[in-house]
Amino acid sequence: MCADLPFFDIELPLMDNLKLMAMAKEILSKLKPSWHCESVSFKFFTAGITNKIFCVTHPALNSFKTDEKVIFRVFGRNTEKIINRKAEVENWLRLAEVGCAAPLFAKFLNGIVCGYLDGEALTVANVRDDKIVTEICRSVAKLHMLPPPDHSRSWSKQQQFDEFFTKNDISLRKDFIKLQELINALPTRVVFCHNDLLVHNILYDSKSGKVSFIDYEYAGFNYQGFDIANHFCEYAGVENVDYSLCPTTEQKRAWIRQYLYFFLQHPPSIEDVEEMLQNNDIFEAAAHFFWSAWALVQSQNSIIDFDYLGSVYFRIR
Known part of the structure; x- marks a missing residue:
């Protein structure tokens, strides 16, 4: 299952948000080609104590549609010492199949892109x-x-x-x-x-x-x-x-x-x-x-x- 997931040979920085946003847009330009990347907005979540997590929102093009959102999870430094990232992706894909997790859209060198859940x-x-x-x-x-x-x-x-x-x-x-x-x-x-x-x-x-x-x-x-x-x-x-x-x-x-x-x-x-x-x-x-x-x-x-x-x-x- 992991082999079918799009992969981007890009590493997002953990400390430089301006550079991170530019590189995230680079991923989105390929993952979501219909999005106008100059119009997206970023929201960073501060509760994570293992990874850096942020939401990217693409505004609705008209009143009949709703905003589209994706979540980026940038893995914390050296977390592979205690987390098997390949197993994580395999578990996530399996859980998404049965409705227990958000869809997983892509991987990059130090993280993943997944769907947004309301709540x-x-x-x-x-x-x-x-x-x-x-x-x-x-x-x-x-x-x-x-x-x-x-x-x-x-x-x-x-x-x-x-x-x-x-x-x-x-x-x-x-x-x-x-x-x-x-x-x-x-x-x-x-x-x-x-x-x-x-x-x-x-x-x-x-x-x-x-x-x-x-x-x-x-x-x-x-x-x-x-x-x-x-x-x-x-x-x-x-x-x-x-x-x-x-x-x-x-x-x-x-x-x-x-x-x-x-x-x-x-x-x-x-x-x-x-x-x-x-x-x-x-x-x-x-x-x-x-x-x-x-x-x-x-x-x-x-x-x-x-x-x-x-x-x-x-x-x-």
Whole structure:
């Protein structure tokens, strides 16, 4: 599938926006030949802590048409150390086929161009709204029900982290082994997961009531409980982290009950709900471990203005 995607031998700069916009227009002149590139406008999003993301809008030519938009995602510096970009594209194309992701239009040397999805990113305030929670549960269940591909790649993020830790004399291997032993003892499913359901990666369209997920770069098969526990952790927010905002036990129970209703396609038993809730603490620990490791890598490589080491402190204290 990746071979059929248009590729542009162009590398967009991360720090020079004027040059970046000129080079993006060069890509669009070939990708969208009907667009008048001198008329397009750019909007840069500041919430991303891995990549540089911006939207390009082409104005409607008349009142009977609507504006056309595409999204550029410029990969962060050295993020290939922890993200398999080929696997990301393959996952994205597969998810787009079943309506779980925006269409993917093209690749360039250090990024991709994809479709625009209507909606606003969630906040720590509305991620707990009952109506929105129902739609999140529905969408997570749909994602988790995707069948595995005909062939799967055995590729381990942990192996990449291990190489980084060894090179930089950071030892987390014992902690990982202990956590893995705890997880292996749990009766949990392995499903296709988003793996990064923070509030900025969930869009809500108030007109349609639909929830959409974006940024599938960490997606892949993982423990079902990890995706859910990681989402609960992200109630705390990204920039000004406050773990007192995380859902209460009763809120988690209600969330899990709704999710299992969509996933199982029938009302779950009390036992099913309580088992997933009981295992949640271990998967929350796994989520904190994973993102702490990620932050250590990013602190050595990223040029994005974000306190990665500070995020480690809040997760492990």
